[in-house]
Amino acid sequence: MRNSLPVALLVGSLTLGGGSAGAQEPTPGDVTEQLGVQQVQVAPAGAAPPQSGDEVPTQPVVEEYLTDRLREADEVWTAFFARLGLAEPKVSYLIVTPESGPYKSNCGSLPVIHHNTPNAYYCGWDEASAGFAGTIYLPVTTMQRMWAGDIFGRQSVRKGDFAAAILTAHEFGHHVVHELSEQYRQPLPTGKWWELISDCMAGVWATSAYYRGTMQPGNFEEAVAALEAIGDTAITAExxxxxxxxxxALLTGYNGIPNRYPPGAPAACTETYWKYA
Ligand SMILES: [Zn+2]
Structure with missing residues (x-):
């Protein structure tokens, strides 16, 4: 991650899905119905917890931490899509550093993204790597500040590494929703629903981190505090x-809905938040 080249996820050994033979052509229809009550698949427990700790780390450590979280999210969502017979949710990511940025997205609403632009972004129409429609932008200095509780310029009541993890999962959540929209041919949620459903998908990812054993005490509270810090009117007019x-929204993904959806069930998110402003 020290070079400036776009790095594609899912290169290498992950070959699930991908529109391979045997995958059923999904029928158009209600996404929630298609997803059922399935949880995200979780890796066996015992993985080593992230090592960054709660001190503000150096830029290379931040890059490594974000890359690891992206790969975890990728693994979790790739497996989930495969179980549904859907194509792989291929996405590119760019960790924007002083050396690599700035970047201009094809999504006209996004600003030019520098390493310290106070937000993270997703554009479903940027193909930073060939064949990977959709790009996540994580400005490294902005993400680094989260360890000190600075969430896009707003102060969180908690410090620590997991704010960066949950906001990375939020951006990945946008891609998950974008892919579900394309593959099930249901128009994207709009307005605040587009954001809240991604918070919920980040909660789904957090469930997988919990089962995997990579969440430390206090991590989930850091995630909640981070999202609380950036409620409406805090960051942008959007x-x-x-x-x-x-x-x-985060809790809906993380805990599910009592008697209806278990923890980590994406359908709890789609049912609650796939709406139009
Ligand atoms: Zn968002």
Whole structure:
């Protein structure tokens, strides 16, 4: 991750899905119905917890931490899509450093993204790596500040590494929703729903981290505090949901919905948040 080249996820040994023979052509229809009550598949417990700790790390450590979280998310969502007979959710990511940036996205609403631009981004129409539609942008200095509780310029009541993890999972969540939209041919949620459903998908990812054993005590509280810090009106004019709404969205993904969906069930997110403003 020290070079400036776009790095594609899913290169190498991950070969699940990908529209291979035997995958059923999904029928158009309600995404929630298609997903059922399935949880994300989780890796066996026992993986080593992230080593970054809660001190503000150096840039290379931040890059490594973000890359690891992206790969975890990729693994979790690739397996989930494969179980549904869907094509792989291929996405590129760019960790924007002082050396590699800035980048200009094809999504006209996004600013030129520098290493310290106070936000993270996803564009479903940027192909940073060939064949990988959709790009996640993580400005490294902005992400590094999260260890000190600085969430896009707003102060969180908690410090620590997991804010960066959950906001990375949020951006990946945008891609998950984008892929479900394309593959099930259901128009994307709009307005604040586009943001809240991604918070919820980040909660789904957090469930997988919990089962995997990579969450440390206090991590989930850091995630909640981070989203609370950046409730509506905090960052941009674009609607993202209030602090309370964002927290509830995260919890819906993480805990599921009692008697209906287990923890880590993406359908709990689609049922609650796949809406149009
Ligand atoms: Zn977002």
């Amino acid at each position: 609607p993202h949901g209030t602090s309370e709404e964002r927290k509830n």
